Amino acid sequence: MIDLFRVVRADKGAVLVLPADGLDGAHEPRRVALDRDGLVATEGGDRLAPTVGDWLLVDEAGPSLRPRTTALVRDSAGATSRVQALAANIDVVLVVEHLEPDPDLGRIERMLTLAWRSGATPVVVLTKADLVPDPDGMTAEVEAVALAVDVHTVSVPTGRGLDALRALLVPGATLVAVGPSGAGKSTLVNALAGREVMATGERRVDGRGRHTTTHRELVPLAGGAMLIDTPGIRGVGVVADEDALDTTFADVAELAGACRFADCHHAGEPGCAIQAALDSGELAERRFDSWRRLAREAAYQARRSDARLRAEERDRWKKVTKEYQRGLRGPGRPRP
Numbered sequence: 001m002i003d004l005f006r007v008v009r010a011d012k013g014a015v016l017v018l019p020a021d022g023l024d025g026a027h028e029p030r031r032v033a034l035d036r037d038g039l040v041a042t043e044g045g046d047r048l049a050p051t052v053g054d055w056l057l058v059d060e061a062g063p064s065l066r067p068r069t070t071a072l073v074r075d076s077a078g079a080t081s082r083v084q085a086l087a088a089n090i091d092v093v094l095v096v097e098h099l100e101p102d103p104d105l106g107r108i109e110r111m112l113t114l115a116w117r118s119g120a121t122p123v124v125v126l127t128k129a130d131l132v133p134d135p136d137g138m139t140a141e142v143e144a145v146a147l148a149v150d151v152h153t154v155s156v157p158t159g160r161g162l163d164a165l166r167a168l169l170v171p172g173a174t175l176v177a178v179g180p181s182g183a184g185k186s187t188l189v190n191a192l193a194g195r196e197v198m199a200t201g202e203r204r205v206d207g208r209g210r211h212t213t214t215h216r217e218l219v220p221l222a223g224g225a226m227l228i229d230t231p232g233i234r235g236v237g238v239v240a241d242e243d244a245l246d247t248t249f250a251d252v253a254e255l256a257g258a259c260r261f262a263d264c265h266h267a268g269e270p271g272c273a274i275q276a277a278l279d280s281g282e283l284a285e286r287r288f289d290s291w292r293r294l295a296r297e298a299a300y301q302a303r304r305s306d307a308r309l310r311a312e313e314r315d316r317w318k319k320v321t322k323e324y325q326r327g328l329r330g331p332g333r334p335r336p
């Protein structure tokens with residue numbers, strides 16, 4: 001017997017799953033234990049840590065992970081330079097940012113890069129429209145940096161913008177909400193679910209939210225869509241890779257392509273299209289800085305993962321050599 005399950009929550013030694021035909025909010029999740037390292041087998045033969053949104057096949061031989069169609073990943077800040085999957089098999093990434101306090105454009109750009117890198121479609125959601133006098137003006141500012149991305153401005157107390165989000169909840173679709181603590185992700189999940197699934201946090205006087213949600217969780221919605229709530233992402237972990245950056249910053253990438261030198265550092269070289277755009281005001285200093293910071297992170301991360309691959313390759317060869325030597329010395333084998 002083979003059964004297909006979806007991971008609704010991933011903990012240290014086990015995952016909570018729902019059967020593929022029970023993703024309707026009416027079923028209780030059940031627990032599947034993982035191996036000692038918290039991993040499960042994949043079809044390719046590797047072992048991987050399952051994450052929320054993963055599909056698990058369970059048969060007599062135990063659980064195995066189905067290949068991921070998309071994955072929201074960030075590079076862990078640790079020395080191992082491993083990639084951590086925050087959510088898998090998602091169709092839409094809701095980049096959630098509050099209008100009050102003021103939205104942080106750099107953070108939106110960072111989250112959009114994370115979203116583009118996942119392979120899913122990003123959508124920006126600006127929350128708490130009821131708390132600001134000019135939500136439309138603020139929305140326009142965000143639209144100017146979220147190129148080719150839909151921006152929805154919402155308020156849960158007034159209901160503004162919620163129907164536009166409900167239109168994204170097509171049967172079978174998986175959405176994940178990311179954004180800073182206190183942005184209103186869980187409030188949004190509850191509003192879309194039509195019931196209190198996730199606990200929400202009080203806003204503190206200083207405007208800084210506590211971390212109310214502490215784990216990632218997939219919430220099946222009545223219409224057949226699924227929504228993953230996440231804790232506010234802190235500033236750790238690199239989210240950028242170069243392709244995703246070129247999409248988020250298509251304007252900067254295009255300018256960079258027009259510089260006279262292909263390896264222009266945009267630091268005063270002649271014929272620098274970026275410098276010209278900064279001078280004319282076509283490109284905002286803030287956006288250029290934001291791009292440069294993420295580009296540096298991406299380049300640093302690429303070097304680190306190269307180093308890790310080289311180290312792994314070295315280890316593998318060490319092992320092969322050892323096994324070969326053991327084989328030469330082993331019983332039943334003639335000495336060379």
Ligand SMILES: Nc1nc2c(ncn2[C@@H]2O[C@H](COP(=O)(O)OP(=O)(O)OP(=O)(O)O)[C@@H](O)[C@H]2O)c(=O)[nH]1
Pocket residue numbers: 127128129130131154155156157179180181182183184185186187188199200201202203209210211212213214230231232233
């Ligand atoms: N006025 C207003 N308040 C909102 C709105 N959305 C959320 N809030 C409030 O903002 C606070 C934080 O909301 P949460 O939903 O807990 O925020 P979160 O993004 O889930 O935060 P973490 O779980 O910590 O990542 C709560 O007090 C909500 O009631 C909104 O549209 N308008």
Ligand SMILES: [Mg+2]
Pocket residue numbers: 185186187198199200212213229230231
């Ligand atoms: Mg929350």
Ligand SMILES: [Zn+2]
Pocket residue numbers: 256259260264265266267269271272273274275
């Ligand atoms: Zn240049």
